[in-house]
Amino acid sequence: MLKGHQSWIFEKRPTLLGAAAVVGPFEGQGPLANDFNIIHGDIQLGQDSWEKSERALLEEATKLAIENAGLTKEKINFYLGGDLMNQIISTSFAARTLSIPYIGMFGACSTSMESLALAANLVNSGSAKYVLSSASSHNSSVEKQFRYPTEYGSQKPPTAQYTVTGAGASVVSQKGNGPYVTSATIGRVVDMGLTDPFNMGAAMAPAAVDTIQAHLRDLQIEPGHYDLIVTGDLSKVGYEIARDLFKKHKIPMQQTEYKDCGMMIYDYDKQMVQSGASGCGCSAVVTYGHLLKKVRNHELNRILVVATGALLSPLSFQQGETIPCIAHAVSIESGGK
Amino acid sequence: MANNKKKKLTPVQQEYQELAKKREPGRAVFKNSVRAFISGGAICFIGQIIQEMFVHWAGFTEKKAGDPTVAVLIIISVILTSLGVYDKIAQWAGAGTAVPVTGFANSMASAALEHRSEGFVLGVGGQMFKVAGPVIVFGTVAAFVVGILHWIFNPAAVGG
Numbered sequence: 214m215l216k217g218h219q220s221w222i223f224e225k226r227p228t229l230l231g232a233a234a235v236v237g238p239f240e241g242q243g244p245l246a247n248d249f250n251i252i253h254g255d256i257q258l259g260q261d262s263w264e265k266s267e268r269a270l271l272e273e274a275t276k277l278a279i280e281n282a283g284l285t286k287e288k289i290n291f292y293l294g295g296d297l298m299n300q301i302i303s304t305s306f307a308a309r310t311l312s313i314p315y316i317g318m319f320g321a322c323s324t325s326m327e328s329l330a331l332a333a334n335l336v337n338s339g340s341a342k343y344v345l346s347s348a349s350s351h352n353s354s355v356e357k358q359f360r361y362p363t364e365y366g367s368q369k370p371p372t373a374q375y376t377v378t379g380a381g382a383s384v385v386s387q388k389g390n391g392p393y394v395t396s397a398t399i400g401r402v403v404d405m406g407l408t409d410p411f412n413m414g415a416a417m418a419p420a421a422v423d424t425i426q427a428h429l430r431d432l433q434i435e436p437g438h439y440d441l442i443v444t445g446d447l448s449k450v451g452y453e454i455a456r457d458l459f460k461k462h463k464i465p466m467q468q469t470e471y472k473d474c475g476m477m478i479y480d481y482d483k484q485m486v487q488s489g490a491s492g493c494g495c496s497a498v499v500t501y502g503h504l505l506k507k508v509r510n511h512e513l514n515r516i517l518v519v520a521t522g523a524l525l526s527p528l529s530f531q532q533g534e535t536i537p538c539i540a541h542a543v544s545i546e547s548g549g550k
Numbered sequence: 551m552a553n554n555k556k557k558k559l560t561p562v563q564q565e566y567q568e569l570a571k572k573r574e575p576g577r578a579v580f581k582n583s584v585r586a587f588i589s590g591g592a593i594c595f596i597g598q599i600i601q602e603m604f605v606h607w608a609g610f611t612e613k614k615a616g617d618p619t620v621a622v623l624i625i626i627s628v629i630l631t632s633l634g635v636y637d638k639i640a641q642w643a644g645a646g647t648a649v650p651v652t653g654f655a656n657s658m659a660s661a662a663l664e665h666r667s668e669g670f671v672l673g674v675g676g677q678m679f680k681v682a683g684p685v686i687v688f689g690t691v692a693a694f695v696v697g698i699l700h701w702i703f704n705p706a707a708v709g710g
Contacts, residue, residue, distance in 0.1 A: 262667035362664035364631050365681060366640025366647050366656050368582070371575040406563040407570065415570040453573045461569075485641060 214337075217431025220398040227336040228389030229545065230343070231282025234502030235274040236494070237352070237378030243479045248503040249379075250277055256353065256378060263363075264302060267351035267380075270494075271296070271307045274380035275347055278501075282384035284343060289313045289384065293332050294347035295324035296493050297355050297376075304347065313345060322446050323400070323522030324348040325381060325497035326541040330397035332385040333543070342387050349380035350492030359410065359527050372412035374448050374491035377478060381497025383505075391548015392508045396432060397541065400424035402524065404537040410523075410530045414451025414475070414488055417521040420538035421447060422458040424519055428542045429464065437468030439544070440513045443504065445496035445520035448475035448489025474499035496520040500545075508547045517544045582644045589639070589646030597623055597650075620651055627652035631659040657681040 216222045233250045241252035251273060260266045271294075279286050292311060295318040296303040308315035320327035328346035335341040353363045355376040361367055385394060403420040421444045429435065436442060447455055452473045459466045474496045475489035500518050507513045519542040530536070559567070600622050604615035630636040636656045640647045647653050658678055665677035679686065 264667070357664055361681060362660035364634060364637050364656070364660035364663055366631075366637045366643075366653065366660075368641055368644040368648075370577050404563075405566045405570070406559045407567065412574060415574060418570070419566060450573055450575065454570050457569060457573065485638075 216396070217427075217433075219401070219427055220396060220431035221330070221334055221337075222396050222432075223333050223337040223394055225337045225387070226391075226393040226395065227333045227385045227387060228548070229392045229394060229505065230384045230386040230389045231278050231280070231284070232381070232383040232501040232505050233274045233277035233281055234381045234498035235270050235277065235379060236498055236502075237270070239352070239375075239484065240377060240379055240478055240498070242484065245478055245499065245503045248506050249498060250274075250281075250502065263351055263354035263357055264298065267296065267298070267303045267349055267354045268306050270351065270378070271303050271347060271349040271380040271382075272310055274349065274382040275307060275311060275345060278347075278382035278384050279345065282343070282386065284384065286311055286313055289343045289345045290341035291316060291332075291335060292345045292347075293318055293328040294345075294349075294382070295319045295328060296349045297321060298358065303349055303351075303354075307347075311345075320520075320539060320541065321522030321524050322350075322491060322493050322495060323520040323539050323541050324493050325445070325500060326397070326518055326520035326543045327399075327522075329383060329385070329394065330399065330541055330543050332383075333394040333397060336385050336387050339387075344385045345382060346385065347380060347382035348493040348497040350376055350378070350494040352376045352378045352492070355492060369487055370411050371487050372409070372414065372450050373487040374413060374446065374475060374489055375479065375486040376492035377490050377494040377498065379492075379494035379498040381494060381501035383501055389548075391546065392505060393546045393548060395544045395546050396428075397543045398424055398428035398431060400427070400540040400542070402537045402539050404535050406535045408530065408533065408535050410525060410536070412450060413491060413523045413536065414447045414449070415454055416451075416536040417445075417523055417538040417540070418447055418451040418454040418458060420540040421445075421451075421455055421519050421521045422462065422464075424540040424542050425517075426462060426464060428517065428519075435468060436464065436466050436471075439469050439515045439517045441470045441472060441504075441516045442466070443471075443499075443516065443518055444473045444475075445518075445522070445540070446475035446489070446491040447473045447521060448491065450488045451521075452476060477503065505545070508545055511547050514547045515544065516546075517542055585642060586644045586646035586649075589643035590649060591646075593623070593647070593650045593652055623650070623652055624655040627655040628659040631656045632663060636660075654682060654685065657685075
């Protein structure tokens with residue numbers, strides 16, 4: 214049901230029946246290692262191209278999410294998902310394997326919550342019983358497409374972010390005892406005129422703040438309504454800017470805990486990641502692995518996940534275009550004990 | 551050009567960019583320069599050792615020993631690239647590993663490795679010069695310009 218200008222309230226309380234997070238070796242060395250379902254020791258996953266490795270990650274995550282939901286893939290009505298590859302090949306090719314009716318999505322790194330919001334809406338409106346949603350990224354396939362060859366020795370600036378190798382998937386169902394997807398806010402594209410693809414946190418921060426502001430306004434709530442508000446992949450630089458913007462717009466974020474997925478997945482002292490993490494997989498694996506676990510065991514009761522995406526392409530930034538950004542917010546609440 | 555770009559921005563965008571600039575950690579220019587000096591110097595030092603070895607043990611003249619020395623440095627760089635080590639060293643060393651011939655070899659080897667999955671012709675052949683290409687093109691252009699300047703200001707050298 215529409216609430217306010219750009220938000221949905223899911224009054225039928227669709228449930229996150231099952232979820233899975235599958236990651237690569239580098240993510241497995243980070244502080245969230247225990248919360249992931251599968252950690253691969255081989256970054257190639259035994260495949261002969263980076264693109265195939267990403268697809269393998271995603272196929273594993275989707276299959277596991279369906280399994281964790283106690284379902285078989287024949288029961289799933291629709292599959293929504295996306296990734297960062299040109300023409301979202303990882304997701305479309307995984308959908309070929311799954312052979313579930315499929316809607317491909319692109320919201321760059323905001324795809325995790327974009328697909329979850331729509332999945333919840335489909336279920337809430339009675340258009341589907343079970344919907345699978347996913348988001349994935351692979352460090353090397355993204356480096357190859359957007360930046361330099363993976364083994365090329367270029368020095369990254371301190372604002373650069375490290376793309377997560379990981380895939381997250383979830384199954385939303387009409388029935389179940391939670392965690393519930395209770396509301397979502399669809400963001401608008403915000404472009405503050407930044408052009409540096411090595412500083413995406415700064416480009417995306419205003420989009421995150423805009424969506425959070427819209428969410429609070431539409432639902433007529435204050436940040437204190439949530440135990441945790443978490444942005445997708447702003448990382449150190451973007452996180453600090455977002456904090457500045459909250460202060461400037463007088464949003465009382467001190468009422469709650471505010472974190473960023475991009476700062477949670479790696480160990481800054483031991484891992485060479487500059488500003489932090491990014492990629493479709495970043496918010497997906499942190500949410501479906503780490504955060505959902507905390508919601509399930511009631512460490513957190515209400516959270517708002519705001520996945521942020523930079524909607525640039527390798528072509529657009531080479532032609533000197535600015536970076537348009539977007540953020541989508543989804544609130545998740547824990548179920549009965 | 552920077553000013554031109556700024557003029558197109560709305561006041562809100564300009565205000566935000568100033569705010570964002572404050573939060574942007576700068577590149578550690580001094581530290582990076584020192585590291586580049588040390589690592590670049592170390593590569594040249596290794597090159598010198600290899601050259602001396604060719605002169606003393608293989609009977610090359612000082613001038614002729616240059617070519618095999620460059621070849622050895624390229625092989626070392628390519629091996630380190632394919633072992634996945636060169637990019638890690640480069641994050642520390644910066645320009646120190648990018649400027650010497652080893653950096654050029656790394657740019658070609660890494661592109662060739664990366665695009666092997668698209669086949670030998672379109673992948674390796676077509677993409678190998680993806681990073682190194684501009685260096686060759688503008689290196690040649692620069693050499694041409696310098697050559698012309700040399701000819702204008704020092705005609706005796708050409709005539710001789």
